[in-house]
């Protein structure tokens with residue numbers, strides 16, 4: 416009896432260790448080899464593990480739909496220079512990425528000669544300088560045909576959806592290249608409305624009207640789904656999102672990270688650093704994902720400042736359908752995707768969620784119990800209680 420007791424303890428400890436280091440080991444084969452009492456003990460540990468520690472890979476359903484595409488999980492790789500390298504694309508797919516947005520094709524790449532001839536046109540000259548400083552020369556200088564060739568190679572190299580991204584200026588360029596990207600095999604098209612205003616004479620509503628017209632025109636031109644990647648700097652972003660939704664856009668990517676110049680006080684010159692995001696940057700997309708849940712027909716993809724599983728889970732709790740990540744890959748490499756997915760599953764097991772839809776939008780404006788969340792009153796409340804709140808930051 417004593418030996419049997421020891422055996423049981425040994426088998427239980429062994430099972431626990433195996434479960435920790437090999438979440439997918441063949442539990443049933445082990446059970447068949449044991450006595451009844453030991454089987455019960457193993458099953459008890461297995462269940463306790465699942466419920467309390469979430470150490471088991473239960474093959475939960477983390478699939479999601481975005482732009483009509485069935486994605487195996489909510490993690491999309493955002494447009495960046497990482498994705499122009501075929502080996503990196505394959506590593507991202509292997510690490511678990513559900514879809515990839517290819518680097519944007521810019522108007523400057525398409526109409527470089529025209530734009531150089533029109534250097535005196537402030538709008539493009541300014542934008543040109545901005546684009547050159549953000550994006551490395553080799554990519555930027557590649558002409559549109561070379562771009563299409565690289566895009567087609569990328570499409571062949573991976574099996575997950577590849578989304579093309581376009582940042583044009585002229586209407587004709589939007590439509591012509593939207594079609595060319597569709598023909599090159601894009602599964603969807605992201606319109607990169609990178610808009611960092613500089614003109615004093617252009618009314619906000621003119622910019623919005625232009626963007627809405629482009630959406631309508633591109634939707635008529637292509638048959639693939641179309642999303643828009645936006646900045647948050649509209650007077651009332653919610654109105655703009657609603658109007659874009661009415662034009663039939665399939666998804667909103669909230670938000671692009673707009674480039675801001677800096678000043679070097681020693682050289683007394685402008686400089687153009689491109690800093691990666693920080694963890695704090697995801698509050699804005701979080702808020703808008705929370706406000707948009709259940710309000711529009713199109714999907715919402717949260718972007719900027721999403722680094723780990725906690726950030727992804729927050730976005731889904733707010734109501735996002737998917738997220739896009741870039742900075743976290745520059746900082747931690749492609750394996751970060753696998754880590755995010757594993758940590759998400761552990762959290763879901765702990766919370767006993769079997770699918771994303773069980774908690775998507777649980778903390779959205781529509782569903783949240785706190786009547787002050789997402790409202791102005793919350794801001795007022797914070798300011799009224801500022802003395803108390805800011806006690807954590809003592810003035811030295």
Ligand SMILES: Cc1cc2nc3c(=O)[nH]c(=O)nc-3n(C[C@H](O)[C@H](O)[C@H](O)COP(=O)(O)O)c2cc1C
Nearest residue numbers: 493494495496518519607672692719720740741742
């Ligand atoms: C080096 C680099 C290149 C980028 N290129 C593009 C681009 O071509 N098109 C685009 O829409 N966004 C581009 N982005 C912006 C990212 O897609 C993303 O929106 C931004 O980095 C915020 O996400 P993150 O906080 O996960 O980095 C680029 C970002 C970086 C760091």
